[in-house]
Amino acid sequence: MNNVISSNVQDIQISGIRKFYNKVSKYPDAISLTLGQPDFNVPDGIKSALIEAMNENKTGYTSNAGIFELREGISKYLSSLSINYNPDEICLTIGGSEGLMDVFSALVDRGDKVLIPDPAYPAYESCVKIVGGQVINYNLNDDFSIDFDNLENIVKTENPKIIVISYPCNPTGAVLSKKYNERLHKIISENDIIAVSDEMYAALCFNEHYYSVAQFNDIKHKVIVISGFSKMFSMTGLRIGYVCAEDRFMEGIMKVHQYNVSCAPSIVQWAVVEGLKNCMSDAEYMKNEFIKRRDYLYKRLKDIGFNVNLPMGAFYMFPSIRKFGIKSEDFCESLLKEAKVAIVPGSAFGKGGEGYIRISYASNIDKLKLASDRIEEFIKLGSYSK
Numbered sequence: 174m175n176n177v178i179s180s181n182v183q184d185i186q187i188s189g190i191r192k193f194y195n196k197v198s199k200y201p202d203a204i205s206l207t208l209g210q211p212d213f214n215v216p217d218g219i220k221s222a223l224i225e226a227m228n229e230n231k232t233g234y235t236s237n238a239g240i241f242e243l244r245e246g247i248s249k250y251l252s253s254l255s256i257n258y259n260p261d262e263i264c265l266t267i268g269g270s271e272g273l274m275d276v277f278s279a280l281v282d283r284g285d286k287v288l289i290p291d292p293a294y295p296a297y298e299s300c301v302k303i304v305g306g307q308v309i310n311y312n313l314n315d316d317f318s319i320d321f322d323n324l325e326n327i328v329k330t331e332n333p334k335i336i337v338i339s340y341p342c343n344p345t346g347a348v349l350s351k352k353y354n355e356r357l358h359k360i361i362s363e364n365d366i367i368a369v370s371d372e373m374y375a376a377l378c379f380n381e382h383y384y385s386v387a388q389f390n391d392i393k394h395k396v397i398v399i400s401g402f403s404k405m406f407s408m409t410g411l412r413i414g415y416v417c418a419e420d421r422f423m424e425g426i427m428k429v430h431q432y433n434v435s436c437a438p439s440i441v442q443w444a445v446v447e448g449l450k451n452c453m454s455d456a457e458y459m460k461n462e463f464i465k466r467r468d469y470l471y472k473r474l475k476d477i478g479f480n481v482n483l484p485m486g487a488f489y490m491f492p493s494i495r496k497f498g499i500k501s502e503d504f505c506e507s508l509l510k511e512a513k514v515a516i517v518p519g520s521a522f523g524k525g526g527e528g529y530i531r532i533s534y535a536s537n538i539d540k541l542k543l544a545s546d547r548i549e550e551f552i553k554l555g556s557y558s559k
């Protein structure tokens with residue numbers, strides 16, 4: 174047997190983010206700003222509830238969709254963002270990652286076309302390819318807003334089944350404006366298309382108003398939301414997320430979820446019930462800290478001479494390196510070797526990411542200061558061309 178690995182899987186790459194993260198281990202004194210891993214501890218209220226759930230032996234399987242108390246809590250939380258899903262339209266998953274895989278597995282037939290922004294979080298493309306779908310990219314403008322001429326043209330000519338929308342955005346830090354939310358609404362209502370909206374960073378939107386295509390009730394039958402608590406409560410390793418969708422989607426999504434994992438981890442579900450009740454101020458605190466970190470890093474990068482858009486959400490900055498005339502992967506390799514700072518090449522997020530680097534500011538200001546000092550020296554000495 175020659176092809177032990179399926180052609181769909183052979184066709185995908187391991188994540189460029191992880192690839193770079195793994196390289197860092199060879200440089201013990203390097204500062205790593207690679208991962209989307211906030212450095213805050215899990216809020217105390219969530220920790221205590223987790224331990225309590227364990228002590229109360231709440232360790233068996235839950236229902237496939239997850240405990241009602243958490244689905245109810247999420248339903249209430251989402252209504253504070255003007256997004257309406259009742260608890261029966263919510264399924265708890267093992268992180269947003271499982272949610273993405275469940276949704277694409279449930280919806281995508283071999284050859285179905287799925288529109289994905291370029292650059293984007295790499296899992297979209299890989300999940301779609303694993304289930305045999307065909308990826309079509311749509312472009313972003315220099316300010317990281319959607320290039321609507323390009324998008325409208327692709328929707329007309331390619332007849333895609335799904336469009337992935339990803340705000341607040343990893344890797345660009347962009348958020349959705351009211352105007353562009355309305356333009357997306359128009360495209361979704363006028364075309365036979367399903368929107369999969371990844372809102373993993375919804376709690377980290379720095380604008381006063383949060384916009385999402387899930388806020389329009391008239392297209393609710395065409396929208397699926399994927400989100401979770403990894404970033405909101407700084408609990409990436411505890412693996413809890415959720416999918417929201419109307420029945421016609423949820424029935425299929427639940428089948429995949431059931432055969433894939435049965436249910437999300439029971440004690441973590443109970444812990445997040447407490448989180449949504451009593452730890453929202455912790456989430457707010459972390460958001461405000463991210464804003465301080467963003468402001469610090471943005472100023473430093475501007476002063477060093479980078480072209481960079483001010484991120485309005487998530488915790489990533491995506492400066493341009495075009496003016497240095499070097500590929501993003503080579504830039505990051507040199508930065509790691511010469512300056513001992515690890516960041517992710519923009520090319521890890523798709524062709525459209527070439528010419529950029531992604532810096533995660535999920536680390537504290539001391540670390541950001543040290544990294545900025547090193548980057549400053551690296552640029553001053555022209556070490557990127559070594």
Ligand code: PLP
Nearest residue numbers: 209268269270294343373401403
């Ligand atoms: N979606 C986006 C945009 C992400 O950045 C991530 C994680 O970095 C995920 C989904 C997956 O999140 P989780 O850790 O909950 O699986």
